[in-house]
Amino acid sequence: xAAALATCDMATVIEGVRxxxxxxxxxxxxxxxxxxxxxxxVVNGQQSxxxxxxxxxxxxxxIPLHLLRFSGTPPQEGPAPxxxxxxxxxxxxxxxxxxxxxxxxxxxxxxxxxxxxxxxPVVNEWTASALRAITGGQRRMDASSPSRHLLPxxxxxxxxxxxxxxxxxxxxxxxxLSAAAxxxxxxxxxxxxxQGDTGSARAHYRTAVARARGAGMHLLDVYMLGxxxxxxxxxxKNPELGLELVQxxxxxxxxxxxxxxxxxxxxxxxxAHAGLGDRRAAARAxxxxxxxxxxxxNADPPWPWVFAFDEAKLAGCRxxxxxxxxxxxxxxxxxxxxxxxxxxxxKQAALLQVELASTHADSGDADEAFRLAxxxxxxxxxxxxxxIIARVRSFRRRYRGPRAPFVDELDQxxxxxxxxxxxxG
Numbered sequence: 001x002a003a004a005l006a007t008c009d010m011a012t013v014i015e016g017v018r019x020x021x022x023x024x025x026x027x028x029x030x031x032x033x034x035x036x037x038x039x040x041x042v043v044n045g046q047q048s049x050x051x052x053x054x055x056x057x058x059x060x061x062x063i064p065l066h067l068l069r070f071s072g073t074p075p076q077e078g079p080a081p082x083x084x085x086x087x088x089x090x091x092x093x094x095x096x097x098x099x100x101x102x103x104x105x106x107x108x109x110x111x112x113x114x115x116x117x118x119x120x121p122v123v124n125e126w127t128a129s130a131l132r133a134i135t136g137g138q139r140r141m142d143a144s145s146p147s148r149h150l151l152p153x154x155x156x157x158x159x160x161x162x163x164x165x166x167x168x169x170x171x172x173x174x175x176x177l178s179a180a181a182x183x184x185x186x187x188x189x190x191x192x193x194x195q196g197d198t199g200s201a202r203a204h205y206r207t208a209v210a211r212a213r214g215a216g217m218h219l220l221d222v223y224m225l226g227x228x229x230x231x232x233x234x235x236x237k238n239p240e241l242g243l244e245l246v247q248x249x250x251x252x253x254x255x256x257x258x259x260x261x262x263x264x265x266x267x268x269x270x271x272a273h274a275g276l277g278d279r280r281a282a283a284r285a286x287x288x289x290x291x292x293x294x295x296x297x298n299a300d301p302p303w304p305w306v307f308a309f310d311e312a313k314l315a316g317c318r319x320x321x322x323x324x325x326x327x328x329x330x331x332x333x334x335x336x337x338x339x340x341x342x343x344x345x346x347k348q349a350a351l352l353q354v355e356l357a358s359t360h361a362d363s364g365d366a367d368e369a370f371r372l373a374x375x376x377x378x379x380x381x382x383x384x385x386x387x388i389i390a391r392v393r394s395f396r397r398r399y400r401g402p403r404a405p406f407v408d409e410l411d412q413x414x415x416x417x418x419x420x421x422x423x424x425g
Contacts, residue, residue, distance in 0.1 A: 010054060015043050017061050032060045055244075064248065123168040128176035131161050132303075135183045139306050142187075144346055146383040147194040154191055158184045158204070165211075175215045182211030183304055186224050193235050194347070196386030205231055218252050222261060223304050225249035226268050233268070235387070239275030246272055259298035263289040263309040267317035274324035282321050289314055312338055316352060323355045328363040335359065347388065350379035354391040361399055369399075370406040377413055389417065 018028040025043075029036040041047035049057075057063075134157055138150060161181040168177040189204035205228040212220040226249045233242030246269040253261060270285035292298065293314050301308040315337035322331030335356050353376040360369035373395050380388030396410060 010049055010057065011043050011045055013063070014039070014057065014061075017063075032057055123164055123171060123173050123177065125173065127164055127168070128173060128180045131157075131164065131177070131180035132183055135180070135187055136306060139187055142190070143348065146385070147191045148384045151188070151191045151195065154184070154188045158188050161185075175217070178211045179215035179217050179220050182208045182215060182220060182224060185211060186227055186304075189227070189231070193231055194385050194387045196390060198236060201231060201235070202228075218254070219257065219261065219302060220304055222249045222253045222257075222265065225252070226265050229272065230268050233272045233275055237275075239272040243269060243272035243276065258302040258305075259292040259295040260301045260305050260309040263292035263298070263314065264305070266292065267309075267314065270317060270321050271324070274321040277325070279325055282325065286314075286318055286321060289317065319352070319359075320355055323358050323362075326362060328359045331355075331359040332363065346379055347383055347385055350376040350383075350385070350388045351391060353379075354388070354395055357395055358398070361395070361401070366399070366401050366404065367406055369395075370404075370410050374406075374410055374413065377410070377417075381417060 014028070014032075018025065023031065025039055026036050029039045032039070038047060042049065138154055138157070142150060158181070161177070161184040165174070165177045165181045168174045185204045186208035189201045189208060192198075192204060193201035205224065208224040209221070209228060212224045215221075225245050229242040229245035229249065231242075232238045232245060246265060249265055250269075253265060266285045266289035270282045270289065273282035273285055289309075293309060293311060298308065298310075307313075315334045319331050319334035319338050322328070322334055335352070338352065353372045357369040357372040357376070360366070360372065373392050376388060377392045379385075380392065392410075393414060396414065399407070401407075
């Protein structure tokens with residue numbers, strides 16, 4: 001089943017679910033609301049599935065969405081290979097990313113096998129907390145350090161955490177070690193995303209969700225699912241899948257969780273709704289976040305959150321939603337509230353600057369828009385952040401206003417950056 005999920009072999013997945021539940025083919029057909037003849041064709045490799053059908057089957061069979069990579073995306077035009085479990089029209093870039101994610105996941109050792117006794121260092125009650133402290137320190141450094149500098153150490157830490165998890169198999173420390181390994185993989189995913197490596201980022205997010213689930217810690221599970229949702233919405237540009245992941249996380253969270261967790265997840269959902277162009281749903285999600293932020297108990301953030309979700313972060317979320325929905329007045333007002341002396345570090349501030357630049361461009365202030373974009377590009381260049389640089393490029397592609405000296409200057413900087421990469425890359 002794991003191999004079938006990894007390759008999106010839906011024929012094997014469907015047959016495996018049917019066999020595990022003791023269903024006949026007719027009972028399976030009724031469960032998924034398709035005809036028995038259609039099910040028979042799928043199982044026998046005679047029926048190709050669309051991406052939307054894969055998403056429907058996953059929901060009806062209760063298959064966690066994070067295990068499937070092709071759900072939630074409308075089919076693309078053009079020819080595509082067909083065969084058992086191969087969908088028609090799946091974007092080839094997304095297919096390559098998925099293959100890379102599976103390959104990267106294969107590099108991680110399985111959690112259940114212990115190494116030979118002579119190689120096994122002792123794990124004790126301090127091991128997991130030490131691993132988590134390292135990840136926490138790395139996450140704090142991310143605000144002001146280039147991802148390319150943090151990534152080698154973060155990857156070494158992932159392998160160390162996985163090694164300790166193997167050594168802790170069968171001990172009372174296994175759950176906490178699985179949680180620590182999940183945190184390490186989640187941070188590695190974030191760094192890969194910042195470097196523009198979406199395939200590796202998705203692989204590590206998948207591992208992080210699996211480790212959190214193996215730990216049996218709902219709050220960490222929610223955090224990793226929400227992080228994957230934000231990645232799919234904001235970086236992979238798949239808000240439909242992002243929203244489904246948010247809904248899965250909300251189901252796990254429950255009402256008694258810390259307000260920071262509720263506010264953060266509500267804002268993640270608001271971004272997904274905005275990406276889908278649903279103003280009302282985005283406003284409702286923002287409203288829920290506002291109520292949670294305002295609670296008196298929203299003080300010290302719960303693990304695994306490093307920072308509390310406060311008024312400034314909420315304003316930043318409202319601003320980004322305003323940009324996505326093309327509401328420049330609302331976005332500008334929210335940006336003014338988000339930029340405070342306690343604003344985020346340089347990289348996060350640069351990402352906000354690009355969004356603010358888009359808002360100024362939409363409101364007709366192109367001069368200020370390009371000034372902000374140029375500052376953000378300089379930050380992206382300094383930190384080597386592909387994520388920031390890609391946002392600036394996207395901003396420039398969307399601009400349809402008149403040519404002006406500030407437009408030419410940004411074009412020259414972008415061209416120079418591309419030339420430097422060809423020369424030194």
